[in-house]
Ligand SMILES: Nc1ncnc2c1ncn2[C@@H]1O[C@H](COP(=O)(O)OP(=O)(O)O)[C@@H](O)[C@H]1O
């Protein structure tokens with residue numbers, strides 16, 4: 001079997017025991033891979049260890065055992081090759097939206113002139129639809145949706161090989177969330193970026209991702225299943241629900257979250273096994289359609 | 304809403320003026336005219352019997368004195384007769400020198416303490432012991448070691464302004480949100496760049512609070528320090544005029560100390576507002 005772009009092997013995270021208690025094993029011996037250019041979502045109940053996995057991928061946290069190899073190189077610390085969008089946006093509040101993006105671009109390209117940095121930053125702010133004066137405002141003067149746009153622009157502007165998003169739309173209203181989801185898909189499909197995103201929204205995961213990883217409840221959580229989203233792109237939020245595969249995938253996910261995530265919790269019998277690949281929509285998708293899960297060109301949705 | 308708040312400001316301003324006039328008026332009326340020395344007020348008796356020099360001057364006299372002094376603030380007629388501007392300049396020079404040196408040490412050391420919990424624990428007992436010492440208690444030691452009254456005054460300012468800056472810098476740096484440090488980390492910033500681009504701006508409001516407290520304390524202490532070391536400065540001036548029994552000058556210089564202190568504080572309040580950010 002060929003190596004994936006990102007190889008997670010034997011990943012284990014234990015937090016030291018609080019006084020008098022036992023150490024907390026969040027997950028143990030997790031193994032999975034992510035392909036280059038893939039959009040992967042991970043779903044699981046709160047507290048199962050999604051953020052912990054992401055922080056290790058980002059290099060902000062160290063695993064207790066095991067490791068991650070990205071593009072043939074061991075992940076050993078934070079890097080500009082891995083951009084992070086946190087749930088709470090993590091913008092620097094003393095800088096304007098534009099300056100926040102420029103902060104990232106300057107870190108990525110220290111050799112660039114000011115005007116190069118400026119133009120590059122403006123381009124990405126335009127991509128997320130933040131222009132017309134709003135880019136000169138400080139984060140505190142922007143709405144939650146606008147802040148998350150800036151955060152996404154900053155992450156995309158440094159053109160990382162892997163983009164990590166931790167429940168990026170969790171705090172947004174449904175309407176804003178929809179718009180930014182569309183923007184995210186549009187920017188992603190015009191790039192080579194690999195995306196790893198945490199969400200707790202089943203519909204969001206189906207709309208956005210190529211593959212959905214399902215985690216059982218912790219402690220000793222496992223990445224139990226890998227659900228392939230066999231729905232052709234470009235996807236439209238209004239049209240996608242009419243795709244015959246949509247509810248098959250959705251039902252599978254909901255069933256997992258409602259029932260099996262609990263049943264499998266703490267079960268160490270399958271420890272170390274890679275997630276089982278499931279394709280709930282496969283029977284309905286004819287072969288040609290399935291091929292088009294490879295990403296579309298930007299032009300195809302520009303019309 | 305706006306007109307309401309404007310009205311409030313105007314009301315407060317009028318009230319301030321009214322209070323000032325009331326207090327000054329009462330003071331003026333309570334002060335017996337220098338000529339009618341027949342009846343001695345209680346205070347005049349206490350201060351030694353109604354001599355013209357020793358009586359508490361009326362506000363009108365202080366105002367006349369102020370106009371007189373401020374119209375020529377920088378004259379210099381020898382060691383015991385210098386303009387108020389020169390005396391204030393000496394004091395400000397000492398305050399700013401001592402303060403600047405203190406900032407030069409307090410801010411980097413505060414950074415170190417704030418970044419490293421071990422350094423914090425190691426230095427904490429020293430800070431806790433040194434901080435409550437009245438800065439003037441250092442004066443004899445400073446005079447003995449430095450052997451220069453001017454430098455000793457500067458040292459006293461240094462020692463009194465260092466603590467609020469040190470403690471606030473350490474506190475501000477230690478409490479920078481972890482998310483912002485993570486932003487620096489994921490952008491692969493060097494330690495130096497993280498310190499200057501992320502931690503310094505994040506901690507700046509807290510640091511500035513410490514700097515503002517320090518400058519206030521330094522200005523309080525300089526008056527006392529100059530009374531001790533003598534020679535020049537506003538503290539020496541007050542003491543000298545007291546020795547001359549020139550209470551008009553004493554009150555005038557008290558007023559000037561207040562005004563300069565207010566100006567210093569206003570400047571720092573302004574800088575503080577400039578580095579303030581909303582989360
Ligand atoms: N620094 C920490 N120390 C101890 N326990 C932690 C720490 N961080 C997270 N945990 C625990 O690890 C588990 C997984 O947390 P997290 O990854 O944030 O979950 P999720 O993002 O899936 O909601 C939780 O039970 C949480 O309490």
Ligand SMILES: [Mg+2]
Pocket residue numbers: 050051052166
């Ligand atoms: Mg989380």
